[in-house]
Amino acid sequence: MRRVDLADGAIAGAVGSTALNVVSYLDVALRARPESSVPGETVDRLAGIAHVNLGSGARAANRRSGLGPLIGYGLGIAAGVAFALYAGGRRQPLPMAAGVLGAGVMTMTDGSITALGISDPRTWRRSDWISDIIPHLAYGLTAAATWNRLRRPSGRGR
Secondary structure, three states, X not given: OOHHHHHHHHHHHHHHHHXXXXXXXXXXXXXXXXXXXXXXXXXXXXXXXXXOOOOOHHHHHHHHHHHHHHHHHHHHHHHHHHHHXXXXXXXXXXXXXXXXXXXXXXXXXXXXXXXOOOOOHHHOOHHHHHHHHHHHHHHHHHHHHHHHHHOOOOOOOO
């Protein structure tokens, strides 16, 4: 595995994370629903586990609002790097890659919030699942398309 492949995986993951956030915020705007509290709760749980004091009042709230999205980007970028390792530097069929990336990052995020005791996906309503699946599909599609765009077509050496 070459470093450029891992960097391309990180780029694909970052692009996918951006798409996930755009779709999520569009959903918030279109349905006039509140933003998710999960990123902030994740920060609180991880800070507690690491024995890190976020401060109090507005300082703690500001740190939560900054760190929550950064954790999401970190997971998205890590998923892109993991995909690069899986793909071995080669282009992948778009539907398969989109499914692997979207399902992979959804499993990472939903698994994390379940393990941290923040939410239990078994109790979610249909609308909750739709609000979770659609942005992760956007992640998978854009990350996979970016990965493939950064690869040379078959038959041409890099």
